[in-house]
Amino acid sequence: MTQLPGLLDTEAIRKDFPILDRVVHDGKKIVYLDNAATSQKPRQVLDALNAYYEQSNANVHRGVHVLAEEATALYEGARDKVAAFINAPSRDEVIFTKNASESLNLVANMLGWADEPYRVDAETEIVITEMEHHSNIVPWQLLSQRTGAKLKWFGITDDGRLDLSDIDEIITEKTKIVSFTLVSNIMGTINPVDAIIRRAQEVGALVCIDASQAAPHMVLDVQALQADFVAFTGHKMVGPTGIGVLWGRQELLEDLPPFLGGGEMIETVSMSSSTYAPAPHKFEAGTPPIAQAVGLGAAVDYLTAIGMDKIAAHEHAITEYAVKRLSEVEGLRIIGPTTAEDRGATISFVLGDIHPHDVGQVLDELGIAVRVGHHCARPVCLRYGIPATTRASFYLYSTPAEVDALVEGLEHVRNFFG
Template sequence: MTQLPGLLDTEAIRKDFPILDRQIHDGKKVVYLDNAATSQKPRQVLDALNAYYERHNANVHRGVHVLAEEATALYEGARDKVAAFINAPSRDEVIFTKNASESLNLVANMLGWADEPYRVDRETEIVITEMEHHSNIVPWQLLAQRTGAKLKWFGITDDGRLDLSNIDEIITERTKIVSFTLVSNIMGTINPVEAIIRRAQEVGALVCIDASQAAPHMVLDVQALQADFVAFTGHKMCGPTGIGVLWGRQELLEDLPPFLGGGEMIETVSMHSSTYAPAPHKFEAGTPPIAQAVGLGAAVDYLTSIGMDNIAAHEHAITEYAVKRLLEVPDLRIIGPSTAEDRGATLSFTLGDIHPHDVGQVLDEQGIAVRVGHHCARPVCLRFGIPATTRASFYLYSTPAEVDTLVEGLEHVRNFFG
């Protein structure tokens, strides 16, 4: 068995994840390497969801009966846990959404409807990057189309890093918002946050960070980041689907208009006008994802008990080993950084002229779950002149043996199509 420095006790951790014991295709044990798409869920999260529905289910806020008070305490308790997890200055800066996509759309729409000095209009510019997930491209395209603002972006270098050589020309005095991913979901690149935020602050632009591929894997400290908004999703960090988070600076949340209207987000309503509740409720119209928030709170507890520094060290060791092993496979090309330096636990690659969908299908027959396609990051594929990639992504329960199984599987793919 391969031993690497910095690894977690994966034998113990994997016992918390029932699905990792599943066998498919005539008794082959699942090798789950699709964590960038969604992570698996530990028993602690599954138990929290069951307990909520079995013993505490009710709508939150306003209710005076026991179940409503219990549900409210669990829901708001999850907000406290998330706030502590990301080191938010105030729990009221944590907004629950249904996913990171909604969080990013929320920011875009707030800025489109805002008064000065935050309003995006035809005199202003929006800056993103070429390596964004579609969820951090399309909302800004829509905003630019509606307002007449100019959309600009940073390109990608040949080794899969952001090209910041023209940062002063991309981020200018007209820039209103800079929105970029902390970790690329297709290449694993960890982006230079400090340099981008420093330039944005010089010109007075707001900064929004998509941390969907960061929050599950490393310490996420919103105060240290010094961004204005941070978005991430629960299902990639051992939580359930249907729950996302938007963190925003308190003063911005107080000044910016709501995106959705309805129950709970109001202070007073008449037939002529309405006033709004303070943040975060101003941005949480209607019945929120209560059970999902409870599940996310349990996921935060689970990750915190292991330690995000420990998880990051484990994944770095796995990634370093995976890069080394994959580069031993003939005709394999890693798309993005070819070392483990400043990269997350996501590796996308091509294998000769074999289509990624064929690679994925043959790997699946061996029990190996990877992702194939453009991974909602089609501009990256266009940049590198490829139709799609095969993506293997690791997490706290991933092992060197699974990396070896992937490499053996790729050799089988080569022989199958050889």
């Protein structure tokens, strides 16, 4: 068994994840390497979901009976846990959404409807990057089309890093919002947050960070980041699907208008007008994802107990080993950084002239689960002149043996296609 420095006790951790014992395709034990798409869930999260539905299921904030009060306490308790997890100055800065995509759309729509000085209009500019997930491209394209604002973006270097050589020309006095990913979901690149935020602050632009691939894997401190908004999702961090988070600075949330209208987000309603509740409820119209929030709270407890710094160290060791082993596969080309420096635990690659979908299908027959396609980051594939990639992504329960299985599987793929 390969031993690497900094590894977690994966033997103990994997016992918490029932699905990792699953056997597929003639008794092969599954090797799950699709964590950038969604992570698996530990028993602690599954138990929390079951306990909520079995013991405390009710709508929140509205009832005075015991179940409603219990559900409200669990829901708002999850908000407290998330606030502590990201070091938010106030729990009221944590907004629950259904996923990171909704969180990013929420920011874009707030700015499109806002009054000065935040309003995005035809005289202003929006800045993103070429390596964004579609969830951090399309909302800004829609806002640009609706308002006439100019959409600009940073390009990518040949080695998978952001090209900031023209940062002063990209982020200008006209820039109202800079929105970018902390960690690329296709290449694993960890982006230089400080340099981008520093320039944005120089011109008075707001900053929104997509932390969907960061929150599950590293310490996420919103105060240290100094961004204005941070979005992430629960299902990538051992939590359930259907729950996302938008963190925003309190003063911005107070000033910006709501995006969705309905129950709970109001203060008063008449037939002619309405006033709105304070944040976060101003942005949480209707019945929220209650059970999902409870599950996310349990996920935060689970990750916190292990330690995000230890998880980051484990993944760095696994990634470093994976980059080395993959470089030994003849004809394999990594798309993005080819070292473990400033990169997360996601590696995309192409294998000679074999289409990634064929690679993925043969690996699946061996029990190895990877992702194939453009990973909702098609501009990256266009940048490198490829139709798609195969993507292997690791997490706290990933092992060196699974990396070895991937490499052996790829050798089988190569031999299969001659």
